[in-house]
Amino acid sequence: MSSINLIHFVEHLVTVGPAPETWVEQFSATQAKRHSTGILERMSLMDVLLGKPLASEEDSEQRIGVTTGVPTFGLDALGSAAYGPEAALTILIPAAAAGIAYVMPISLIIILLLAVVYFSYRQTIDAYPRGGGSYTVASENLGQNLGLLAAAALMLDYLLDVGVGISTGVGALVSAVPSFAPHTLAICLFILLLLTLISLRGVRENGLVYTVPTYLFVVCLLGVLGWGTAKVMLHGGHAAPVVMPPAPEHAVAAISAWLLIRAFASGCTALTGVEAVSNGVMAFREPTSQNARRTLAVIVTLLAIFLAGIAHLTRAYGIMATDPGGKNYQSLLSMITAAVAGKGVVYYVTIGSILVLLSLSANTAFADFPRLCRAIAEDGYLPRFFAIRGRRLVYHEGILVLAVLSAVILTVFGGVTDRLIPLFAIGAFSAFTLSQAGMVMHWRREGGPRSKLYMAINLVGAIATGLTTVVVLVAKFVEGAWITVLLIPVLIVMMKGVNRHYRRVSAETTIHQIELQPLARPVAVLPVAAWTRASEAALQFACMLSGDVRVLHVECSDEVGEETAKDWQGQLDTAAAKHSLRPPQVVRVQSPFRFITSPILKYVADILASNPEQRVAVVVPELVASHWYEYLLHNHRSTALKGLLLLQGTRGVVVINVPWYLHR
């Protein structure tokens, strides 16, 4: 790797910014894109993977409309139609056929909740055109603490979303093609990598990539549900299934309120992902709010139709869920599709599109998690790098952090995350509740002609989602929701710690007026093991800087001794005399344990201890090689020394690096 490439690579790694496309200053972004220099071609791997860097000015070109907005922010919500109703029905298995009767009422309640959430977020989008996720709304209207609660809940929700989303899709794939089973984790991680790379390529490309699978899924599912509903209506409500679904088992439990509540709580997972648009308003093109609102409307309408259609056909065909752990497991949508269309081409295309959509549904988390983190980081509750836009104008760090954490979760659970599902909906519903409670306060403060009405809508929403949160929490507490309850405060404490740090740093370092105190010349300390051109160059800089130069020689054995020191001193005296400089002074330091760095640190500390006003400049000569492998052949004492001098922590020390370039 040439050093220029290395520069770009390191800049990319460290500043999370893009590789520099051009050195030219004052260069308009679009011009730069066309005039990209040779440097660019050399960074082609990065370019191929992530796309060429985008200039800040190109932001507007990256914005999206409704058509791309639905795949970008709606995958999660739409995909949840594939598991929400099934999750509710699974709880009802013990009640067998009696349970099927309750699918419709439960679904209707969920759709009602969906409508309430929709109206609420619609208003949020209007009120917060820069992006008004639950975090923003809650922290602005209910105080920072409740804002952080919403943030922590959502962060956990998204994190689980990625793991569960990918592993659900892959799980379905593996049950279809069992020979993939040994590679479950590998496939999960591969999809994760793919999602990460696509997300890093920017909002626009992201939406474009997901357009085909999303609309294929929508068309297939709408088709199957519509066809089935038509058939049922033509046959007066009781169509004969093309492929007979497995008959429900005998009932082993009666319908009870607790069973229904648990079924409802499980079904509520269908609502996760609905909040995504509200965080991402800024990603839409002008008119921003309107585009965002329309996207949300499309997503919610489709989801409502899916939920209603699934519930209707489930009852019409008398389909019961099958045990997800059992041998004869079939997904609800698989049974419905087979009942409506038989196991032909339509079946396989539909089921295929569902699998693909589920595997990719984690994309919503990738679109929204970084935006959420940015909002929190801008308020100083997460590291600042979350708010830096990378090479493709997306919030790189958030994407990478999400990817790494998800990879850890997937690896720990071996790609099978069933046990995480109970943890799931709580985060989303807590966030819903806080967001709507926040909007209530917002309208109360805002006033205006229709604020009473809006306030009422949000109040209903807050109460409904609040109750649902409690129901989900109680119903799922033992199954694992307690983990969420435990993790959320931990996250909040961490975020507050981050904020405390930033405030402390700011208090310590902020200045209001630049002051200049003339400084006295420092003592220059120059560690020398043996005289080379590199140490000579450093010596010359030291002599320019200071009249008091100490050449420090660390002696590990008695072999190098007094004579060497005398010889050096003699040479230095002669050289200094030629230019009538004060001669540098050779200082010997013994090191019985063969340490090199520590005696130097000790020497510097001693100078500062004897005179706290004194400043010490340690001049470190450094060989710079032209190939990375050459570094294997030299020790890295100068790097260590620089790092340790800084860490040692005395304000009087300044470290000066004088490089010497090999082979140039």
Place this chain on the structure above:
Amino acid sequence: MSSINLIHFVEHLVTVGPAPETWVEQFSATQAKRHSTGILERMSLMDVLLGKPLASEEDSEQRIGVTTGVPTFGLDALGSAAYGPEAALTILIPAAAAGIAYVMPISLIIILLLAVVYFSYRQTIDAYPRGGGSYTVASENLGQNLGLLAAAALMLDYLLDVGVGISTGVGALVSAVPSFAPHTLAICLFILLLLTLISLRGVRENGLVYTVPTYLFVVCLLGVLGWGTAKVMLHGGHAAPVVMPPAPEHAVAAISAWLLIRAFASGCTALTGVEAVSNGVMAFREPTSQNARRTLAVIVTLLAIFLAGIAHLTRAYGIMATDPGGKNYQSLLSMITAAVAGKGVVYYVTIGSILVLLSLSANTAFADFPRLCRAIAEDGYLPRFFAIRGRRLVYHEGILVLAVLSAVILTVFGGVTDRLIPLFAIGAFSAFTLSQAGMVMHWRREGGPRSKLYMAINLVGAIATGLTTVVVLVAKFVEGAWITVLLIPVLIVMMKGVNRHYRRVSAETTIHQIELQPLARPVAVLPVAAWTRASEAALQFACMLSGDVRVLHVECSDEVGEETAKDWQGQLDTAAAKHSLRPPQVVRVQSPFRFITSPILKYVADILASNPEQRVAVVVPELVASHWYEYLLHNHRSTALKGLLLLQGTRGVVVINVPWYLHR
């Protein structure tokens, strides 16, 4: 981790030296040991694992005598008694009972070869009291190229030695306790870790640790062989085995010269490890050479007795080797021991001691490989760090490199290294040959009363081992010896490359007389994102250093713009006027792609391009936090900038770090 601990940790990592036990200069080592400060206690994990640092003066206390020398340098040679004869016999399996008759002659030739090698190394030890391994002898007497050939051969030999040694021992263990089988690799790596840690603790402790297993093995094997021989003699040459060994299969091949040659070649693995003492002469206490010679004599005598005894009992009991890959595999020593002593306590103790010894036989490589690398590194053909003695006065880096490479080999082969065995003896025998050829030249040059005799001995040795090398090479070429033949030149080319680099660097940087050219003041460039105390401190240093200070502000968006720059310039003008300094100049640089580092590099490069005589000092303010996790909250642009400024490679640039300490 406090910053003091971090200093020690980094020093340990980077300089491969020990953690500093004390800051006190001119401190005698033994005193230091007793007066260890609080710093030491805090580094307790390192101390527990590796022992407290040893002062250079303590070297003599670390030296060993014959008793400890045998376990340190003899494990490999002694352990090879357990596989050498068996390897020969295994080749003879197709000849069945007819083959057994040839065990004795083959063993006698090998013992003769051993005697020749012994006399040769005995002389080498006398001639090279600072350590005269094959590398040293060959390079001094036959030229550097043949020296490097010996070095490469030995390095490969030792590397294979570790992998094969450990996996042979563990393989035997696993065949005894099959439930361990799934953990083969883990057990191998664990033993490797153990060997590494013990080696890092220093020569003396190493010898002490291995004393018990070594002597237990020697006593057991001598006992069994002696008992068996006595029994056989009492019964006139035909004792009845206590446990009948499996009868040899029917012969499927006649005895042929080729079969015997291959058997001999395989049996020669018994001689690997004999050269170890000659490299490690310096590890012995005074009288150094005499102790080394005696150690070698003990090792060789024991090995010869083992080989003779095993051959004798094999024939007396009519024992044939069993197929190593077969279901009924039993090791030769297991069958002999069972035949002599039955399967009682003696059997299990003996077999147990053999297993332990085999697993640990890699220790010889750990003792010798670092010494070999040190010798090569001192001649400039390997990175210099191989010649640095670490915390316990051993050559740390060699140990670590050997451990890492062995771990890679073990992991790649899953802990089963059967396929590596054919590669094995070639390295050792090439080294033997070169060493003895070198000694022939040595005596020729040296002259003296008995030099003719010595020369004759070495010549015989060189011819014998040379022929053996050819035999082994031919017999094993197809089985894998070609890999060795391929790898050795690669290693030689690498070592020559290293040497070329060092010579080039030395030519470029060596000076004979220190010169001092007075330097003009540099332009000081100070990158500032926002004014903080850190940047103010850097500004003050910059103003002290130079009359031409440029405050560089990189603008990523249009929001921060002209006004900010004007405000800064105003403040700077005021501050400078107060002390009648030339005011620093604010420079704005646009960065449409949001890069920070690259525009700074570009600005510096431009200054240098317009005036090649000019020097530029880039003053980098740096926040230093007191806890490592705080670094997660700040970007590392200053680190990146420093690194990239150095790599950019223009001689006129000097990097100055002005730290600002948080929370202090």
